Amino acid sequence: MIKYKLKCINCLTIFDSWFASSKEYEKLKRLKHINCHNCNSLKVEKTLMSPSILNFRKDKSEINKDKKLAEIRNKLKEYKRFIKNNFEYVGEKFAYEARSIHYDDKKKKKGIYGKVTKKEAEELKQEGIDTDIIPWFNESDN
Numbered sequence: 001m002i003k004y005k006l007k008c009i010n011c012l013t014i015f016d017s018w019f020a021s022s023k024e025y026e027k028l029k030r031l032k033h034i035n036c037h038n039c040n041s042l043k044v045e046k047t048l049m050s051p052s053i054l055n056f057r058k059d060k061s062e063i064n065k066d067k068k069l070a071e072i073r074n075k076l077k078e079y080k081r082f083i084k085n086n087f088e089y090v091g092e093k094f095a096y097e098a099r100s101i102h103y104d105d106k107k108k109k110k111g112i113y114g115k116v117t118k119k120e121a122e123e124l125k126q127e128g129i130d131t132d133i134i135p136w137f138n139e140s141d142n
Contacts, residue, residue, distance in 0.1 A: 001018055001019070002018070002020075002021060003017070003018050003019075004016070004017055004019065004025060004046050005048075006034070006044050006045065006046060006047065007044070007045055007046075008036035008039060008041055008044050009041070010039050010041035011036060011039040013036055013037075013038040013039070014047065015037060015038075029044075076135060076137070080136065083111075087110075087112055088110060088111065088112050089112075089113055089114060090112045090113070091114045092114065092115050093114065094112065094113070094120075095123070095124060097112050097114070098112065099129065102127070102128075102129045118133075
């Protein structure tokens with residue numbers, strides 16, 4: 001796709017238009033399919049345009065945002081490491097295990113982690129069982 005700034009010779013209106021290619025523009029011009037949207041004149045020409053240049057430099061707000069995201073990701077990695085080293089993984093049985101620990105006074109109070117659906121987490125909270133959902137991502141994720 002290419003964008004041209006066009007000018008009507010008749011009414012001096014300047015407007016932008018997109019074309020599949022420069023050849024496509026020439027073909028449409030030759031077939032008299034390009035007209036001014038203001039006065040309907042066929043006397044439309046390309047005007048001088050500056051080239052479109054992509055700016056790959058990031059501004060300070062984007063750099064700060066990237067730094068903040070990196071800090072958050074590192075903090076989550078720390079939490080993940082701590083949880084893996086200090087809690088028992090119970091997998092898909094998290095809701096069941098959390099209830100059995102909460103309701104059975106004879107069971108040793110221990111820290112567990114695992115997988116739980118949003119609905120199960122809400123039900124646990126309604127029952128007064130303290131749980132938190134922490135974003136869990138693989139080390140290979142970007």
